[in-house]
Amino acid sequence: MNIQTPLTAPKDAKALYARDFAEWLHGQAKALSARDIQKLDWENLAEEIRCMGDNLRRELVSRLRVLMIHVIKLRLSRSERPRAGWRRTIRIQRTEIADLLENNPSLRRHLPDLPGRLFHDACAIALDALEDHEPALNAEYRMTAGTLDPESPETLLDRDWFPPLPE
Numbered sequence: 001m002n003i004q005t006p007l008t009a010p011k012d013a014k015a016l017y018a019r020d021f022a023e024w025l026h027g028q029a030k031a032l033s034a035r036d037i038q039k040l041d042w043e044n045l046a047e048e049i050r051c052m053g054d055n056l057r058r059e060l061v062s063r064l065r066v067l068m069i070h071v072i073k074l075r076l077s078r079s080e081r082p083r084a085g086w087r088r089t090i091r092i093q094r095t096e097i098a099d100l101l102e103n104n105p106s107l108r109r110h111l112p113d114l115p116g117r118l119f120h121d122a123c124a125i126a127l128d129a130l131e132d133h134e135p136a137l138n139a140e141y142r143m144t145a146g147t148l149d150p151e152s153p154e155t156l157l158d159r160d161w162f163p164p165l166p167e
Contacts, residue, residue: 013041060100060107065118065125067093067156072126075148075163076141079134087162094159115150123148 017024024041025048031039070086070093077083101107123145131138144166155161 010039010041013039014044017041017044056100056104056107057110060097060110061114061118063093063097063100064111064114064156065122067097068115068118068122068150069126069129071151071156071163072123072145072148073130076126076144076166077130077134077137078166082133083165090162091159094157097157111153115153115156119150 013024013027016027024044027039028041028045031037067090070089073086074083074090127138127142127145130141134141
């Protein structure tokens with residue numbers, strides 16, 4: 001049996017991709033399961049697989065950024081009232097990141113660089129949020145934030161670690 005891979009997808013598959021993505025996915029999954037290479041939309045399949053990997057990395061970055069924003073708030077603010085909510089958000093993000101890494105262990109290779117890359121923006125967002133709640137302390141928080149360094153990924157993801165109440 002001589003099987004040749006078509007260089008282009010059948011026109012109906014390409015049209016379906018543009019018209020009804022969910023149906024296109026179903027049809028491509030069916031063709032893959034049946035090993036029907038003639039019905040595969042190779043170009044769009046490759047692009048969607050690349051996008052899936054990109055989406056997983058974006059999710060990791062997004063969740064780590066949210067976690068860092070709340071850690072920074074805990075490091076800066078002496079206010080007791082919002083701390084429980086910030087800690088809850090940190091726990092949720094840690095759990096979601098742990099699940100993401102468990103299901104996609106190759107994402108771990110991105111962790112070492114992320115806190116340093118995300119820290120400046122996370123600080124700015126945390127400071128903006130703190131200004132909304134404690135405007136009188138904004139200058140002090142901004143000065144203190146300038147002395148902070150990002151935590152390591154291990155510290156950020158440690159389920160038992162939370163920053164102490166600032167002095």
